[in-house]
Amino acid sequence: xxxxxxxxxxxxxxxxxxxxxxxxxxxxxxxxxxxxxxxxxxxxxxxxxxxxxxxxxxxxxxxxxxxxxxxxxxxxxxxxxxxxxxxxxxxxxxxxxxxxxxxxxxxxxxxxxxxxxxxxxxxxxxxxxxxxxxxxxxxxxxxxxxxxxxxxxxxxxxxxxxxxxxxxxxxxxxxxxxxxxxxxxxxxxxxxxxxxxxxxxxxxxxxxxxxxxxxxxxxxxxxxxxxxxxxxxxxxxxxxxxxxxxxxxxxxxxxxxx
Amino acid sequence: xxxxxxxxxxxxxxxxxxxxxxxxxxxxxxxxxxxxxxxxxxxxxxxxxxxxxxxxxxxxxxxxxxxxxxxxxxxxxxxxxxxxxxxxxxxxxxxxxxxxxxxxxxxxxxxxxxxxxxxxxxxxxxxxxxxxxxxxxxxxxxxxxxxxxxxxxxxxxxxxxxxxxxxxxxxxxxxxxxxxxxxxxxxxxxxxxxxxxxxxxxxxxxxxxxxxxxxxxxxxxxxxxxxxxxxxxxxxxxxxxxxxxxxxxxxxxxxxxxxxxxxxxxxxxxxxxxxxxxxxxxxxxxxxxx
Numbered sequence: 001x002x003x004x005x006x007x008x009x010x011x012x013x014x015x016x017x018x019x020x021x022x023x024x025x026x027x028x029x030x031x032x033x034x035x036x037x038x039x040x041x042x043x044x045x046x047x048x049x050x051x052x053x054x055x056x057x058x059x060x061x062x063x064x065x066x067x068x069x070x071x072x073x074x075x076x077x078x079x080x081x082x083x084x085x086x087x088x089x090x091x092x093x094x095x096x097x098x099x100x101x102x103x104x105x106x107x108x109x110x111x112x113x114x115x116x117x118x119x120x121x122x123x124x125x126x127x128x129x130x131x132x133x134x135x136x137x138x139x140x141x142x143x144x145x146x147x148x149x150x151x152x153x154x155x156x157x158x159x160x161x162x163x164x165x166x167x168x169x170x171x172x173x174x175x176x177x178x179x180x181x182x183x184x185x186x187x188x189x190x191x192x193x194x195x196x197x198x199x200x201x202x203x204x205x206x207x208x209x210x211x212x213x214x215x216x217x218x219x220x221x222x223x224x225x226x227x228x229x230x231x232x233x234x235x236x237x238x239x240x241x242x243x244x245x246x247x248x249x250x251x252x253x254x255x256x257x258x
Numbered sequence: 259x260x261x262x263x264x265x266x267x268x269x270x271x272x273x274x275x276x277x278x279x280x281x282x283x284x285x286x287x288x289x290x291x292x293x294x295x296x297x298x299x300x301x302x303x304x305x306x307x308x309x310x311x312x313x314x315x316x317x318x319x320x321x322x323x324x325x326x327x328x329x330x331x332x333x334x335x336x337x338x339x340x341x342x343x344x345x346x347x348x349x350x351x352x353x354x355x356x357x358x359x360x361x362x363x364x365x366x367x368x369x370x371x372x373x374x375x376x377x378x379x380x381x382x383x384x385x386x387x388x389x390x391x392x393x394x395x396x397x398x399x400x401x402x403x404x405x406x407x408x409x410x411x412x413x414x415x416x417x418x419x420x421x422x423x424x425x426x427x428x429x430x431x432x433x434x435x436x437x438x439x440x441x442x443x444x445x446x447x448x449x450x451x452x453x454x455x456x457x458x459x460x461x462x463x464x465x466x467x468x469x470x471x472x473x474x475x476x477x478x479x480x481x482x483x484x485x486x487x488x489x490x491x492x493x494x495x496x497x498x499x500x501x502x503x504x505x506x507x508x509x510x511x512x513x514x515x516x517x518x519x520x521x522x523x524x525x526x527x528x529x530x531x532x533x534x535x536x537x538x539x540x541x542x543x544x545x546x547x548x
Contacts, residue, residue, distance in 0.1 A: 054438060080440030092435040094428045105428040108421065109440035152439060 005068060007032045007160055007192050008053065013062035015045075015052045022048045023059070024216035030160060030194050035186050037195040037203040037224070039237055040213035046196040047089055049213075050162045053194075054086045055079040067159065081109045085153030089164040089196075091145040093152070095138030099129050102137050102148055106155030122151040125181055143174040150181065160192045161185070167199045175199060179206050200237035204228050212237075260393040265509050271399035271468070273505020274406035276524075278461035279482035280489065280497035281413075282454040288430040288492055289450035291350070292342065295357045297458055298479020299364035304330050304459020305379065305471045306372050313380050323463055327456045334455025335448045342451070343444065361476065368473040379466035402464045409460060410498060413453075417494075426450065481508075484528040490538025499539055503527065 008030040015023040023045045030036045038046045051057040053064055055076040063072045071079050080086070094102050100119065107118055123130035126147040132140060137148055146166055153161055163182065167175040179202050185191050197203035204210060204224045212220040212233070220232070227233050234240040279297055286294045294300075307329055311322035341360065345353050378384075383397040417423040429436040429446045437443050462475070469475065481504060489500025504524045512520030531538065 056434060056437065075442070075444070076434075076437035077440050077442040080438060086438040088435060088438060092432050094431040094435065096431055097424065097427060101424050102428075104421070105425055105436065105441065106439045108425050111421075149435075152435075156440060 004032070006030060007067060008194070009063075009065040010049070010053065011063045011065070013049070013052055013059045013064070015048050015057055015059045017048075022216055023052065025062070026213070026216075026218055027062075028211055028218065028221070030192050032159075032192055033186065033190050034209060035182065035193045035195060035207040037197055037207035037210045038213055039197060039200050039203060039210060039233075042198075043215075044213040045216040046213055047164055050086065050164050050194070050196060053079075054084060054162060077109075080156060083156055083159045085156045085158030085161040087149045087153045087161065087163050087166065089168065091142070091149045093137040093140075093145050093148050096136055098134050099137055099140065099144075099148055100133040102152055103129075103155050106152035109156065118155050118157070122154050125154070125184070126151055143170055143177075146170060146174075146178065147181075150178075154185070158191060160194065163193060163195045165196060165198060167197060167202060175202055182206050200233070204233075204238075260391075263393050264395065265513055266506060267395050267403070268399050269506035269509030270502060271402035271464075271505070272509060273485075273502035274402050274498075275461045275465045275501070276478065276482045276485045276505050277498035277501025278406060278409065278457050278464075279479055280486035280501050281410075281494060282458045282461075283483060283486045284492060284494055284497045285450055285454045285457070289426065290338075290342070290447050292345075292353050293350070293357065294454070295354065295479070295483075296361040296364060296476075297454070298476030298482065299361040299368075300330070300334070300455045300458040300476075301462035301465070301479065302368060302471075302473060302476035303333070303364055303462070304455075305462030305466045305475065306368055306377075307459065308463045308466065309372070309377050309379050309471055313377070319381055323460075326459055326463060330456040330459035331452040333452075335452035337455070338448045338451035343447075361479075365473045365476065372471075372473075374473065376470035376472040378470060379463070381467045384467050396468075398467045402468070405460070405464055406498075409457065413457075413494070422446075422449075481524040484524045488528055488531045488538060490540040493538065493540035496538055496540035503539075 006029040010026055010028045013023050013026045014021065026049055028036070038049060040046050048057065052059050055071065055074045055078070058073040063070055065071070066079070066082055066084055069082065071082070094105065097105070103119060103122055104115065107115055128144055129147055129151055132144065137145060140148060150163070150166065166178045166182070170178065182193060182195065183206055186193055195203055195207055204227060207224050210222065210224045210227045211218050220227070220230070222230070279301055282297045282300065283294060286292055304326055308322055308326040311317045311325050312319055317325065341356070342353070345356060381398070383401060386397040388395045388397060388400060417427060425436065425441045426446055426449070428439070429441055429443050433443055465475070482501065485500035485504045486497050487500070488503060489496025489498070504527055507527055508520050508523040511523040
């Protein structure tokens with residue numbers, strides 16, 4: 001009775017920006033049909049982990065395995081071809097192409113695909129995009145651009161979607177909407193999702209399993225249920241300050257990480 | 259009146275050549291953020307290659323034209339792959355110097371292969387004229403205009419309608435996001451260089467019957483660069499419009515102003531444009547994101 005191979009495995013990844021070590025040995029797993037989240041403050045290296053997975057950055061050490069294939073250091077377009085979607089931080093839509101053309105570019109790798117079917121799927125999840133399909137993406141609102149970016153990745157028919165800060169700069173109502181879409185995509189399309197978030201409350205509500213990153217390493221991992229109840233998480237990520245912990249610094253409690 | 263019309267047509271045809279080379283500049287700039295100052299030399303090479311096929315190998319003109327386009331496409335792609343791609347990530351100034359050097363190399367190569375004597379391209383329409391109500395138009399000029407319109411139409415369709423064309427636009431607007439969507443950005447950059455070289459070669463072939471082919475014909479690339487800036491660098495229609503503006507002005511200046519003034523018209527227009535409307539006629543809306 002062996003467990004099935006995880007969809008995505010990172011083993012001991014180390015990634016540098018020039019001389020600066022951004023990721024200091026990260027290992028993580030994403031199982032099929034699961035939502036996994038990475039929490040962490042600014043500069044913890046969350047985005048770099050995603051960039052390393054999708055091939056925009058090459059790790060110095062370690063390996064990335066997706067669907068049993070070693071994709072370490074492969075160019076991003078070849079990784080995308082394996083049905084790995086990436087929604088980058090800050091939306092990054094193509095501003096002068098219409099919404100529909102943006103989505104069509106998302107289906108670039110799928111030469112034989114039935115474009116209309118895929119478009120219908122995306123418009124089903126994001127009716128607002130159907131309304132503005134002929135509008136240049138630069139004219140869309142922030143929330144619509146975020147939806148467009150997710151829709152564009154959806155056009156790949158991904159087995160795994162990397163979502164980088166989808167709630168960035170959005171109103172709370174939109175954040176809730178995006179969260180709902182994430183859950184629906186996971187449930188209805190059977191899509192695994194690796195969610196990077198600063199909005200820890202939303203991320204922990206949505207995800208099944210969570211990793212916590214600090215300065216380039218993973219300092220904690222557990223199911224989201226248990227993470228939600230961990231005192232450290234409550235204090236530092238959910239803002240529920242307990243009187244008793246006040247004054248005591250986190251790094252004085254833990255001594256296992258340098 | 260008839261003189262004005264004739265000047266206009268020959269100015270437009272000259273402008274079309276400027277416009278096509280300017281188009282080459284802009285395409286490469288938009289896709290790879292490199293300024294290719296060997297664009298004029300690519301045009302010169304195109305003219306020489308066409309000369310080889312049409313005059314020396316005695317191919318029919320249209321076939322020679324087509325083969326030259328294919329050769330130019332391949333040459334442009336190879337150039338990107340072999341010379342420019344290793345420069346990714348180097349400072350823009352280094353790339354600029356490299357392309358200027360490339361221009362020198364191409365001129366030397368041309369001299370070594372084809373010699374320094376000016377050549378003429380044998381075209382069936384050389385010297386033929388069309389007379390409409392006593393106004394005489396050279397077929398060579400008319401064909402330049404027609405072929406340019408045809409090429410631009412084809413390019414427009416390609417960029418608006420085809421899967422690859424839209425992906426190319428996407429890659430120029432946001433390289434990383436295009437990568438994430440599975441667009442092979444590196445191969446797209448090669449292809450853009452190929453297309454740009456082919457357009458320049460077309461310009462060379464169209465210009466060849468009007469002027470002569472020699473290793474220095476590529477220097478009009480500088481005027482084409484001015485045209486690209488006047489049109490609003492980064493705008494494809496702007497490149498053509500800028501080219502036409504400069505071509506027509508130059509033709510009229512050559513005829514009506516003091517001798518020697520024609521040669522500087524392009525730069526006078528450029529200067530005036532930079533004072534009055536520095537973003538060019540068709541300002542592209544995109545501010546460069548750092």
